Amino acid sequence: MALGNLDEIYRDDVILDHRRNPRNPVRLNDPDIVADGVNPFCGDEIHLQIRLDYEGRVSEVGFQGEGCSINQATGSMLSEAIKGLTPNEAAGLSDRFHTMMQGSEPTPEQLAGLGDLGSLAKVRDFPVRIKCALLAWSTLEDGLESA
Numbered sequence: 155m156a157l158g159n160l161d162e163i164y165r166d167d168v169i170l171d172h173r174r175n176p177r178n179p180v181r182l183n184d185p186d187i188v189a190d191g192v193n194p195f196c197g198d199e200i201h202l203q204i205r206l207d208y209e210g211r212v213s214e215v216g217f218q219g220e221g222c223s224i225n226q227a228t229g230s231m232l233s234e235a236i237k238g239l240t241p242n243e244a245a246g247l248s249d250r251f252h253t254m255m256q257g258s259e260p261t262p263e264q265l266a267g268l269g270d271l272g273s274l275a276k277v278r279d280f281p282v283r284i285k286c287a288l289l290a291w292s293t294l295e296d297g298l299e300s301a
């Protein structure tokens with residue numbers, strides 16, 4: 155398979171939408187979990203604030219991102235995807251995302267199960283950029299571990 159053009163990723167409707175209209179951009183006060191991640195290689199930054207409800211599920215998320223489109227779109231998608239999950243479930247989703255990006259070619263069922271995040275499977279064609287899609291998730295995992 156020929157490597158795709160990076161422009162295809164930037165033109166992807168789902169990725170473009172999250173890039174232009176990031177979800178949950180308001181910084182939360184008094185969060186239960188705070189996580190900040192930086193990738194100095196391309197200037198990507200991820201800042202997450204998470205509030206848990208009385209059952210220990212993610213009830214609110216604040217997400218602020220800097221840097222490339224892949225990083226910012228992934229953070230926006232993550233901020234939606236983890237709502238309602240327990241920290242364990244969020245870590246499981248992170249595992250599934252890592253598998254999609256770094257494991258064998260994902261099946262249509264795997265992609266469908268990941269919702270908007272499945273659109274990032276295209277980034278597999280650009281190995282150098284995979285870490286841009288993983289920063290938000292590794293930042294989340296650091297936050298979950300320190301909670």
Ligand code: ZN
Nearest residue numbers: 196198222286
């Ligand atoms: Zn990047």
